Amino acid sequence: MSTQIVMDHTGDRRHQFDPQNARELADAEKRFKELTGLGFTAAERTSTGQTMKVTSFDPTAQETVFFPRLVGG
Amino acid sequence: MDFLLRTWRGSPDPLRFRAVSDLYRIVRKSNSPEARGRRLLRRWLSEGQLAQFDARNFFDVIGCHTAKRYRIYYANVANVEELDKVGRPIVRYCFIPKGDLVPGDVMLAQKIALETDELAALAVANRFAPQPQRSI
Numbered sequence: 677m678s679t680q681i682v683m684d685h686t687g688d689r690r691h692q693f694d695p696q697n698a699r700e701l702a703d704a705e706k707r708f709k710e711l712t713g714l715g716f717t718a719a720e721r722t723s724t725g726q727t728m729k730v731t732s733f734d735p736t737a738q739e740t741v742f743f744p745r746l747v748g749g
Numbered sequence: 750m751d752f753l754l755r756t757w758r759g760s761p762d763p764l765r766f767r768a769v770s771d772l773y774r775i776v777r778k779s780n781s782p783e784a785r786g787r788r789l790l791r792r793w794l795s796e797g798q799l800a801q802f803d804a805r806n807f808f809d810v811i812g813c814h815t816a817k818r819y820r821i822y823y824a825n826v827a828n829v830e831e832l833d834k835v836g837r838p839i840v841r842y843c844f845i846p847k848g849d850l851v852p853g854d855v856m857l858a859q860k861i862a863l864e865t866d867e868l869a870a871l872a873v874a875n876r877f878a879p880q881p882q883r884s885i
Contacts, residue, residue: 683846683854687785715847719861725795729865741793743858744850748875749826749843 680707682716682742695735708733708740715745786853793857810860812867819863825855829863830879838879844870 680691691707693700712718718730720737730740778784791799798808807822809832820838822828825845830838846858862870 681789683786683848683850683858685782685849685851687782687851687854688789717858717861717866719865721793727793727861727864729861741789741857741861743854743861744846744848746844746858746862746870746873747847748873749845 678704678737679739680704680742681739682711683744701735705733705735711742716742717745718742783851783853786851786855786857788853790853790857790860793860798860808856808860810863812863813865814867817867821856821859821863823852823856825850825852827875827877828852828856829859829874841877841879842871842874843877844874 677692678695680693682689682691691704693704695701695704708718712731719741720728720730720734721739722728730737734740791802794802794808798810802808802823807820810819810821811817812819818832818836819842820830820832822830827841827843829842829844831840831842833839844859844862845855850858859870
């Protein structure tokens with residue numbers, strides 16, 4: 677199972693999907709596009725532990741984190 | 750909570766109630782937004798960053814564009830400092846994700862931003878003088 681983690685005021689919301697399931701994969705891609713369209717940044721971790729910003733849906737990603745647009749505080 | 754009250758009413762042993770009550774409190778605390786944010790952050794830190802965070806409640810990141818070192822403290826506002834070559838803070842930044850996020854989430858967003866899109870993060874940041882008490 678793969679997971680999309682969306683940061684929010686509760687800590688986060690998690691959406692799990694099976695990348696082998698076409699319908700779940702389509703839902704995950706739709707969610708990715710909706711969130712990034714709203715200004716969320718998506719990031720993945722590489723196998724070496726580095727973080728990587730992603731701008732298009734990666735069906736092979738095990739875990740993707742989304743955080744809202746950054747603003748000056 | 751009803752479960753706890755039933756346990757308490759049915760129990761002749763106050764210690765038993767206290768044990769259940771303590772367990773309930775621990776489970777509830779470990780699932781709080783702050784605890785969830787902290788757990789997520791810890792999972793995304795590199796080995797070195799995690800060791801530093803566990804020991805000092807902050808961790809360092811290297812900016813992807815300038816290779817400058819930044820220190821991110823456990824807080825959700827004005828918690829990022831740029832360090833000079835010997836590790837002294839030279840400027841403090843405030844840039845945070847929109848919304849009311851917990852410190853662990855804010856720190857993870859800041860880490861990702863500095864490691865993957867440093868200049869864009871700094872472009873939106875407000876700058877302040879570093880806090881003297883944070884110097885080491």
